[in-house]
Amino acid sequence: MQDGHPGVQLRVSDVLSKPCIERVRHGEADFALAATQAYPPELVA
Numbered sequence: 001m002q003d004g005h006p007g008v009q010l011r012v013s014d015v016l017s018k019p020c021i022e023r024v025r026h027g028e029a030d031f032a033l034a035a036t037q038a039y040p041p042e043l044v045a
Contacts, residue, residue, distance in 0.1 A: 013023070017034035024032045025040060 013020070013029075015023075020029075020032040020034045021040065021043070023029040024043060
């Protein structure tokens with residue numbers, strides 16, 4: 001995968017929805033798949 005997409009890194013984390021969203025809010029993740037209806041105003045859902 002690295003050869004076709006240099007500079008791209010993929011990390012999968014299995015965490016609950018709230019910590020998942022917090023990782024995006026704090027710049028620790030680019031996006032999240034979460035089962036929640038709590039939409040922080042600074043994130044697009």
